[in-house]
Amino acid sequence: GLKKKEVNVLCLGLDNSGKTTIINQLKPSNAQTQDIVPTIGFSIEKFKTSSLSFTVFDMSGQGRYRNLWEHYYKEGQAIIFVIDSGDKLRMVVAKEELDTLLNHPDIKHRRIPILFFANKMDLREALSSVKVSQLLCLENIKDKPWHICASDAVKGEGLQEGVDWLQDQIK
Ligand code: GTP
Ligand code: MG
Numbered sequence: 752g753l754k755k756k757e758v759n760v761l762c763l764g765l766d767n768s769g770k771t772t773i774i775n776q777l778k779p780s781n782a783q784t785q786d787i788v789p790t791i792g793f794s795i796e797k798f799k800t801s802s803l804s805f806t807v808f809d810m811s812g813q814g815r816y817r818n819l820w821e822h823y824y825k826e827g828q829a830i831i832f833v834i835d836s837g838d839k840l841r842m843v844v845a846k847e848e849l850d851t852l853l854n855h856p857d858i859k860h861r862r863i864p865i866l867f868f869a870n871k872m873d874l875r876e877a878l879s880s881v882k883v884s885q886l887l888c889l890e891n892i893k894d895k896p897w898h899i900c901a902s903d904a905v906k907g908e909g910l911q912e913g914v915d916w917l918q919d920q921i922k
Contacts, residue, residue, distance in 0.1 A: 755799060755802060755803055755804040756802065756803050756804065756921070756922065757803075757804050757806065758803050758804070758805050758806070758828050758829060758921055759805075759806050759808070759826050759827050759828050759829075760805050760806070760807045760808070760827065760828070760829045760830070760831055760917075761807075761808050761810065761820070761823055761824070761827035761829075761830050761831070762774055762807050762808065762809045762810060762830075762831045762833065763810055763812070763820055763830060763831070763832050763833070763848075763852065764812050764832050764833035764834060764835075764845065764848075765812040765834075765835065765838070765841055765844060765845050765848065766789060766811065766812035766813040766814075767789070767812070767835060767838070768812060768833040768834055768835040768838070768845075768870055768871075769833055769835065769868070769870040769871060769902075769904040770790070770809055770810070770812065770831075770833045771787050771790055771794070771809055772787055772870075772904040772905060773831070773833060773868060773870065773902065773904045773910060774796050774798070774807050774809050775787060775796075776904055776907045776910055777798040777805075777910060777914060778796065778797070778798045779798070779799075789811065789813065790809060790810070790811040790812075790816075791811060791816075792811055792816055792819060793808055793809060793810045793811060793816075793819060793823075794809045795807070795808060795809070796809050800914055800915075800918045801918070802918060802922050803918055803921060803922060807831075808823050808826075808827070810823070817848065820852070821855055821857065824852075824855055824857035824858050825857050827863065828863065828921065829863060829864050829865075829866070829917055829920070829921060830852075830863060830864070830865045830866070831865075831866050831868065831913075831917070832849060832852075832865055832866070832867050832868075833867075833868045833870050834867065834868065834869055834870060834883055834887070835870060835871050836869045836870060836871050836872055836874065836877040836878045836879075836880075836883055836901070837871045837874035837876050837877045837878075838871075839876070839878065842878075842883070842886045842887070843886075845887065846886065846887050846888070849887055853892065860894075861895070862894065862895055862896070863895055864895065864896045864897065864898075864917060864920035864921065865892070865895055865896070865897040865898075866897070866898055866899075866900070866913050866914075866916060866917045867880075867883075867884070867887075867889065867897065867898065867899040867900070868899075868900055868901075868902045868904075868909070868910075868913060869883040869884075869899055869900065869901045869902065870901075870902045870903070870904055871902075871903065871904075872901040872902060872903050872908075872909065873903040873905070873906070879901070880899050880900065880901040883899065884899050896920050898913065898916045898917075900912050900913040900916075
């Protein structure tokens with residue numbers, strides 16, 4: 752058959768935002784795991800869409816591991832950035848990490864697509880994707896294609912829309 756184009760994706764965002772849960776949902780059901788634990792360092796995962804074969808660097812979001820992210824920026828051809836929409840207290844920390852990412856020399860001048868998941872939309876206290884987008888000042892990102900989707904990674908809702916967008920940016 753036709754060989755799918757290979758794409759490296761970096762999955763970034765604060766600890767507990769739902770990165771590993773999202774990636775797990777995107778994998779074929781026979782490769783999914785039931786028990787998701789906080790990521791130590793990072794983990795390499797794979798999933799496919801109709802035209803692409805993604806290799807995901809699922810990074811730990813814990814403070815002590817965030818300095819690992821930048822070592823993979825050069826290899827990344829797309830970014831999935833996950834936000835816990837219910838974590839209002841740490842929205843400012845998420846914004847700081849995003850701004851640091853956007854200003855990094857290996858990212859700053861590249862037209863790398865960024866898919867944002869405003870995750871945990873099922874929580875009663877969750878902010879809307881519009882509100883998350885405002886708090887992170889996403890409209891200031893002018894030199895990269897970006898898109899934000901509300902998602903519930905536990906139920907798998909909102910993920911397909913995001914991945915379809917990402918695939919369109921790359922193929
Ligand atoms: P680190 O690996 O520590 O960076 O965390 P992570 O971003 O990979 O988060 P992880 O996928 O481990 O999820 C953290 C917790 O949030 C788990 O208990 C998940 O079940 C839960 N979770 C993930 N997505 C959702 C969601 O959409 N809604 C709700 N209610 N819980 C979620
Ligand atoms: Mg994780």
